[in-house]
Structure formats: structure tokens, C-alpha cells
Amino acid sequence: MKRAMSSTITRALFVTLGLLVTTAAHAASTQADFDAAYAAAQSAEKEAGALKNQWTTTEQVLAAAKKSAAAGDFDSAVSQARQAEALAKASMAQAKEQETAWKAAVIH
Amino acid sequence: MLAASPALAQALAMPGQSLAFGRDKGNCLTCHVIAGGDAPGNVAPPLSDMKKRFPDRNELAAVIYDETKRNPLTVMPPFGRNLILTHDEIEAVIDFLYTR
Amino acid sequence: MRLKSFISLALILFAAAARARAADTVNPEADFKAFRDYFTKRFPNVPLNDFVNGPYSMDADLRKQWEAIEDFPPYDFSVDRGKDMFATPFKNGKTYGDCFPNKGVGIRQNYPYFDEKSGQVITLELALNQCRQANSEEPFSYVKDEMASLTAYMAFTSRGKPFDIKIPNDARALAAYENGEKYFYSRRGQLNFSCASCHVQNPGQHIRTEVLAPALGLLNAMPIYRSEWNGMGTISRRFVTCNSQVRGVPLEPQDENYRDVEYYLSYMANGLPISGPGARP
Numbered sequence: 001m002k003r004a005m006s007s008t009i010t011r012a013l014f015v016t017l018g019l020l021v022t023t024a025a026h027a028a029s030t031q032a033d034f035d036a037a038y039a040a041a042q043s044a045e046k047e048a049g050a051l052k053n054q055w056t057t058t059e060q061v062l063a064a065a066k067k068s069a070a071a072g073d074f075d076s077a078v079s080q081a082r083q084a085e086a087l088a089k090a091s092m093a094q095a096k097e098q099e100t101a102w103k104a105a106v107i108h
Numbered sequence: 109m110l111a112a113s114p115a116l117a118q119a120l121a122m123p124g125q126s127l128a129f130g131r132d133k134g135n136c137l138t139c140h141v142i143a144g145g146d147a148p149g150n151v152a153p154p155l156s157d158m159k160k161r162f163p164d165r166n167e168l169a170a171v172i173y174d175e176t177k178r179n180p181l182t183v184m185p186p187f188g189r190n191l192i193l194t195h196d197e198i199e200a201v202i203d204f205l206y207t208r
Numbered sequence: 209m210r211l212k213s214f215i216s217l218a219l220i221l222f223a224a225a226a227r228a229r230a231a232d233t234v235n236p237e238a239d240f241k242a243f244r245d246y247f248t249k250r251f252p253n254v255p256l257n258d259f260v261n262g263p264y265s266m267d268a269d270l271r272k273q274w275e276a277i278e279d280f281p282p283y284d285f286s287v288d289r290g291k292d293m294f295a296t297p298f299k300n301g302k303t304y305g306d307c308f309p310n311k312g313v314g315i316r317q318n319y320p321y322f323d324e325k326s327g328q329v330i331t332l333e334l335a336l337n338q339c340r341q342a343n344s345e346e347p348f349s350y351v352k353d354e355m356a357s358l359t360a361y362m363a364f365t366s367r368g369k370p371f372d373i374k375i376p377n378d379a380r381a382l383a384a385y386e387n388g389e390k391y392f393y394s395r396r397g398q399l400n401f402s403c404a405s406c407h408v409q410n411p412g413q414h415i416r417t418e419v420l421a422p423a424l425g426l427l428n429a430m431p432i433y434r435s436e437w438n439g440m441g442t443i444s445r446r447f448v449t450c451n452s453q454v455r456g457v458p459l460e461p462q463d464e465n466y467r468d469v470e471y472y473l474s475y476m477a478n479g480l481p482i483s484g485p486g487a488r489p
Contacts, residue, residue, distance in 0.1 A: 049457075052459060052463075052465065053396060053456070054456070054457035055397060055398040055455050055456060055457065056397075056398070056452060056455045056456065056457055057191075057398045057455050058457075059457060083191075086191060087191055087398070090189070090190055090191055090398075091398070094190070094395065094396070094400070098394040098395055098396075101180070101394075101395070102390055102393040102394040102395075102402070103393070104180060104181070105181060105393040105402060105404050105408075106239075106389070106393055107239075107242050107243050107246045107408060108242050137416065138415045138416050139415060147416055147417050148414075148416070149413065149414045149415040149416050149417075150413055150414050151410050151413045151414070151415060151420075176400075181409070183401065183405045183406075183409055183410065185398075185399045185400050185401075186400055190398050190399075190400055191398070192398060192399070
């Protein structure tokens with residue numbers, strides 16, 4: 001059985017690991033990251049528009065993403081753009097499902 | 109393990125209450141009578157005796173997440189599936205509902 | 209021998225396909241009867257013609273408030289303005305009356321109709337703007353007061369006349385009707401409601417403090433003076449706001465889907481009297 005490492009080294013090891021972990025988790029988003037995420041969200045929202053089934057929430061989150069980016073907060077901007085893309089996709093899923101699902105609701 | 113006093117439990121459940129009552133969030137009062145809420149609608153059953161009616165927390169979560177799975181003609185919005193509330197928000201609402 | 213079996217099989221398959229097609233074929237008359245029966249059975253104490261009064265047919269307290277309001281109808285100003293607009297010629301000397309049968313008086317109950325020449329549903333609002341454009345005038349916004357005044361006046365001249373919506377024997381008209389039916393029953397918006405969610409499944413119930421109107425006769429009172437809006441609302445305005453309320457991005461006013469759902473709902477109200485313009489909470 002190995003002797004335990006000295007407490008100083010152990011502490012140093014944990015601090016280093018901690019820094020690595022936090023740096024990895026908070027790798028700052030860039031303008032380029034935002035541009036890519038926003039483009040993807042816009043494209044999805046455009047598709048939803050072709051299905052005549054956009055949600056107001058998607059539009060609001062897209063606007064918020066743009067605002068965050070303009071303010072230089074790319075972390076928020078990327079997160080919001082991804083949220084907008086998810087909303088747009090959910091609205092498309094709704095439209096596609098409803099193509100046939102509506103019939104079950106008709107009064108007979 | 110110490111049980112929270114009723115008053116403490118109520119205070120701790122507050123985030124869920126504002127999520128449930130808030131028009132921008134759960135907006136549950138639109139359709140449900142809930143103790144503590146004003147001018148509720150009556151489209152859906154009153155939310156009372158929730159612990160007794162939903163002893164299984166997962167069942168209540170499923171109703172809030174996407175009731176169309178259980179009842180295709182429901183008018184309950186799919187708060188989870190349609191990303192109206194986050195997972196954490198739904199959990200907070202459930203905590204609150206269990207105090208009703 | 210083989211050919212005979214093949215032909216028999218083909219005939220059986222064809223018959224089955226024909227039956228399936230028949231089941232899928234649009235049948236407005238059958239839909240009409242089912243729709244009518246649903247509401248009269250659900251509300252046996254509501255006289256048929258009363259459905260046009262929307263939430264007031266569902267709630268006695270609300271009706272009392274409404275009857276008090278009707279002593280000094282809040283839409284009177286709109287009717288008067290519409291009458292003036294009808295009496296005022298366009299720059300080229302023509303009038304609205306020149307665009308319509310019977311000078312535009314007592315005809316509201318015939319709209320929408322399916323125009324076989326252009327292959328689309330023509331609503332009253334669309335017809336009014338088409339009239340303006342044909343006479344070199346700028347079209348009005350579909351959601352603002354000028355259009356509300358014109359349709360308020362025309363509705364007023366048709367009060368009591370039953371809806372008389374026709375679906376000609378034309379595949380395109382049937383398609384428009386079915387598209388309207390589809391729009392009505394399709395869930396939309398982040399909140400996942402269809403028109404039917406409120407107006408078929410929950411008429412007479414409250415959402416917060418608002419009483420939901422039945423789908424039967426839903427458009428008979430349009431345009432309405434809505435207290436909540438402190439002003440008039442056209443059919444276009446109501447469709448747009450309903451979409452927003454379920455968190456759906458509204459379509460352009462008079463979009464094909466809106467005209468088709470107006471066609472569907474108006475047909476479902478055939479025989480029920482025009483009660484517009486109306487007052488609502």
C-alpha cells in the first residue's frame with residue numbers, strides 16, 4: 001500500500017484539476033459560435049414559417065439572442081439561439097403531427 | 109430526519125407557487141381552481157388533495173410534461189414537450205402542488 | 209383460370225379502395241348535421257338562435273350585463289361611420305354599393321362565398337378591399353376601424369337574416385371547406401390549442417374570468433365592440449389575436465387559411481341569424 005501523497009501536493013493537484021474543469025465548462029463562446037447557432041435557429045424558424053406554424057416564443061427568444069450578442073454576452077446569446085432552434089423544431093414537429101392528428105378531434 | 113413545519117414547507121414551496129400562478133409560466137389558474145389563487149377558470153378539475161390523487165410523483169410529472177400521451181384530446185398544454193417550462197420548473201410546480 | 213382470379217382480385221381491391229375513398233370524401237352536409245346536433249344536445253336549454261349570442265347564451269349573469277349594455281350599444285358609432293362611408297363616393301365617383309348586389313344592403317349573410325373564377329374563398333372584408341382597389345383606392349387594414357365600420361354597417365343591414373353559405377359542386381370549393389375544417393381542429397401555438405379546444409370542447413366554461421363561446425354561431429355577431437379592446441374588432445382581428453393568445457405567430461390577415469376557416473364556420477352556422485355588429489366583454 002502506497003503512502004498517501006503529501007497534503008500540499010494533493011491540494012495542488014485538486015486546484016489544478018478544478019481549474020481545468022471550470023475552464024472546460026466555461027470555454028467562452030465567441031461571435032463565430034453565436035453566428036453559427038443563430039443561423040441554425042433562423043433556418044429552423046424559416047422552415048416553421050413555410051409550414052405556417054411559428055410560435056411567438058421562438059421569435060422572442062431569437063430577438064433576445066440577437067440582443068445578447070449585440071451586448072457582447074456570447075454565452076447567453078449562444079444558449080438563447082440554441083433554445084430558439086429547439087422551439088422552432090418543436091413547432092415543426094407540432095405541424096407535422098397535426099397534419100393527420102386533427103381528424104381525431106372532428107365532431108362526428 | 110426532521111419534518112419541515114407546515115409554515116416552513118409553505119415558504120419553501122413558494123417558487124413553485126409563483127411558477128404555477130404566473131401568466132407567463134404555468135398559468136394554471138386559467139383552467140384550474142387552486143387554493144391561494146384568484147379568479148380561477150373551471151375548464152379542468154380543481155387541484156386539491158394532490159398527494160392523495162397522485163401518490164406517484166412520476167405520474168403527476170407525466171401529466172404536466174405531456175398529457176396528450178395519456179389523453180390525445182386533452183386541452184392541457186404539454187408544458188415539457190413544448191418547452192413551456194423547464195424540467196426544474198416542473199419539479200418546483202410539483203413540489204408546490206403537493207402542498208395543495 | 210388465372211386471369212379470372214386476377215380480375216376478381218383486382219375488382220375486390222378496387223372496391224375496397226373506393227370504399228376507403230368514400231370514407232375520406234368531404235361531406236359538408238353530414239358535418240353540418242353532426243356539428244348542429246353536438247351543440248343542441250350539449251345545451252338542450254339554449255334556443256337554437258341564441259347560440260349567436262356567444263358567451264351570453266352560456267352564462268345568465270353575463271347576459272344580464274350585456275342586456276344593460278345593449279341599451280346604449282357601444283358599436284353604434286361604428287355603424288354610423290360605416291353608413292357615412294357607404295354614402296361617400298370614391299375619388300372616381302363610384303361607391304361601395306356599386307361593387308355589391310343590392311347596393312351592399314342586406315347581403316352580409318351570403319359571405320363568404322367560393323368564387324369559381326378566381327378559385328378562392330371571398331370574405332366580406334376581402335370583397336370590400338377588392339372594391340376599393342378596383343376603384344383606385346388604397347386598401348384598408350383588415351384589423352382596424354375603417355374595415356370594422358364598413359362590416360358593422362353591412363352586418364347591421366342584415367340583422368336577423370340567416371347565414372346562407374353555399375359550397376358549389378366544385379372540387380376546389382370542397383378543398384377550401386376542408387382546409388377550413390382542418391385549420392379549425394388543428395392544434396397550434398406553443399400552448400397547443402386548436403380553435404376546437406375552447407369552442408367545441410369547452411363552451412360555457414371559464415378561462416380565468418372569461419366565458420368561452422360555442423363554435424356554433426361564432427361569427428354571427430361580427431364585427432364586435434369588445435370592452436377588453438376598448439374598440440371594434442373585425443373577424444381578421446379576432447383570428448390574429450386568438451393565434452397570439454396561444455403563442456402562435458399570426459398569419460397575414462385574410463390569409464387563405466383564415467378565409468377558409470371563416471368559410472367553414474359560417475357554413476356551420478347556416479340558418480342562424482346574423483346578429484352583428486355585437487358587443488362582447
